[in-house]
Amino acid sequence: MDKLSVDVLVIGGGIAGASVAANLTSKTKVVVVEAEEHPGFHSTGRSVAVYAPMYGSKVIRDITAMSSPLFKKAEDELSQAILSQRGFLL
Numbered sequence: 565m566d567k568l569s570v571d572v573l574v575i576g577g578g579i580a581g582a583s584v585a586a587n588l589t590s591k592t593k594v595v596v597v598e599a600e601e602h603p604g605f606h607s608t609g610r611s612v613a614v615y616a617p618m619y620g621s622k623v624i625r626d627i628t629a630m631s632s633p634l635f636k637k638a639e640d641e642l643s644q645a646i647l648s649q650r651g652f653l654l
């Protein structure tokens with residue numbers, strides 16, 4: 565196996581690791597190591613799997629509500645549902 569030379573090793577491909585890596589790549593050689601089969605598997609994946617317009621402060625709720633028309637537009641363009649009802653305990 566060839567040797568891989570990197571400047572920074574980021575452990576974890578969630579949003580934290582991905583953000584750190586993205587911010588470093590212009591100046592350094594970065595590798596993200598993820599234990600799961602794909603990045604964003606844990607908290608990050610669970611977070612993006614939920615559209616919760618009642619969650620968070622007013623600013624967060626307003627931002628979430630602003631994304632609603634984008635989902636509806638995408639559903640129209642794809643002729644496919646993106647959002648579906650699911651249980652949510654807050």
Ligand SMILES: Cc1cc2nc3c(=O)[nH]c(=O)nc-3n(C[C@H](O)[C@H](O)[C@H](O)COP(=O)(O)OP(=O)(O)OC[C@H]3O[C@@H](n4cnc5c(N)ncnc54)[C@H](O)[C@@H]3O)c2cc1C
Binds near residue numbers: 597603605609
């Ligand atoms: C339903 C839900 C809604 C949320 N809503 C919001 C919101 O509106 N706003 C907000 O700011 N936050 C929200 N959060 C919180 C937010 O999602 C998390 O704080 C964030 O995703 C955490 O990211 P992370 O990268 O730290 O962790 P993770 O996404 O868990 O990533 C850590 C990664 O590291 C990997 N890993 C761990 N140990 C190792 C190892 N030894 N070697 C290799 N890989 C390893 C794991 O497999 C994992 O993929 C929400 C969370 C949930 C569950």
